[in-house]
Amino acid sequence: MAEVLVLVDHVDGQVKKVTLELLTAARRIGEPSAVVVGEATDELKAKLGEYGAEKIYTAPAEIDDYVVAPKAELLAKLAADKSAAAVLVSATAENKEVAGRTAVKLGSGVLTDVVDVTPEVVAEHSIFGGAVITHAKVTSGVPVVAVRPNAIPAEPSSGAAAVEAVEIEISDAAKAARITDRVKQEKGARPELTEAAVVVSGGRGVGSEDFSVVENLADALGGAVGASRAAVDAGWYPHAFQVGQTGKTVSPNLYIALGISGAIQHRAGMQTSKTIVAVNKDPEAPILEISDFAVVGDLHKVAPQLTEEINKR
Numbered sequence: 001m002a003e004v005l006v007l008v009d010h011v012d013g014q015v016k017k018v019t020l021e022l023l024t025a026a027r028r029i030g031e032p033s034a035v036v037v038g039e040a041t042d043e044l045k046a047k048l049g050e051y052g053a054e055k056i057y058t059a060p061a062e063i064d065d066y067v068v069a070p071k072a073e074l075l076a077k078l079a080a081d082k083s084a085a086a087v088l089v090s091a092t093a094e095n096k097e098v099a100g101r102t103a104v105k106l107g108s109g110v111l112t113d114v115v116d117v118t119p120e121v122v123a124e125h126s127i128f129g130g131a132v133i134t135h136a137k138v139t140s141g142v143p144v145v146a147v148r149p150n151a152i153p154a155e156p157s158s159g160a161a162a163v164e165a166v167e168i169e170i171s172d173a174a175k176a177a178r179i180t181d182r183v184k185q186e187k188g189a190r191p192e193l194t195e196a197a198v199v200v201s202g203g204r205g206v207g208s209e210d211f212s213v214v215e216n217l218a219d220a221l222g223g224a225v226g227a228s229r230a231a232v233d234a235g236w237y238p239h240a241f242q243v244g245q246t247g248k249t250v251s252p253n254l255y256i257a258l259g260i261s262g263a264i265q266h267r268a269g270m271q272t273s274k275t276i277v278a279v280n281k282d283p284e285a286p287i288l289e290i291s292d293f294a295v296v297g298d299l300h301k302v303a304p305q306l307t308e309e310i311n312k313r
């Protein structure tokens with residue numbers, strides 16, 4: 001069976017959940033090989049093995065000093081050397097760029113924002129607010145696939161992976177953008193937006209920069225907080241939390257939209273959520289069309305009651 005390369009996302013020595021999802025998907029296609037840029041701790045290597053990585057390729061330390069381009073050179077070289085069946089990365093903004101560059105180097109094609117992938121590397125996309133599912137396949141070369149976090153459930157497998165250091169000469173052109181400093185993000189109590197199983201988002205309907213009604217419900221559910229662009233543009237919540245076409249893409253088990261109308265650009269970032277709940281005072285709001293459950297009412301009345309009930313349990 002051919003190898004399937006998975007670019008590992010990790011932070012503070014911990015593998016991100018999305019990588020475990022990618023390894024699960026990779027097992028359908030062939031033999032998963034994890035590619036680690038940055039420090040591969042023992043804990044990280046053990047976790048990758050637990051989710052089916054048969055090999056772990058560790059990149060030269062210098063690659064971690066640069067943005068995007070050297071990762072693409074690394075993946076393209078490995079894919080060519082190993083005659084890989086596919087390259088899988090998470091569909092983050094940075095990795096989508098890595099994916100595109102890797103596909104160009106391989107002379108193949110890239111599929112982004114994929115929500116599922118078959119053993120034949122046919123990729124599934126969810127479009128038009130989840131109303132239409134499309135399938136696409138790269139027709140020549142090694143397919144490069146960027147999969148959305150939370151789209152494919154991670155399932156453990158057995159075994160420990162063999163570790164192999166990769167040697168590669170990175171071109172000068174790829175070294176154009178160097179990382180000069182890393183600022184450690186303050187670790188809040190809430191999970192990261194794109195990784196969270198529950199996301200509670202607030203829109204213009206929240207009415208002010210006091211987002212506590214959204215935050216309290218998110219905290220009761222152990223979830224992350226998101227925001228619509230209208231709320232972000234109003235300066236009520238930071239852009240890092242914006243969900244949608246020009247923000248983050250999320251695909252949690254539960255997405256609660258408080259006072260969000262459901263514009264197409266917002267849907268683009270949350271339409272693949274497993275269960276969507278909307279609280280909106282307008283029964284005609286478009287978000288209701290894609291919601292599994294909806295409460296027509298004032299979010300400032302509904303959300304606090306919901307938070308109180310959840311906190312009682």
Ligand code: FAD
Nearest residue numbers: 203204205228229230244245246259260261265266281299
């Ligand atoms: P509104 O559309 O104003 O909706 C507010 C909703 O709150 C209404 O449905 C209203 O009935 C309800 N409401 C009001 N008060 C209450 C209350 N007390 N209780 C309950 N409900 C209440 N948008 C994004 O979100 N993310 C993006 O990434 C994004 N990218 C964009 C990119 C482009 C190129 C463009 C052109 C637009 C983009 N937008 C994006 C903007 C998008 O088109 C919408 O304008 C935006 O999503 C609207 O945000 P909203 O739903 O919070 O506000």
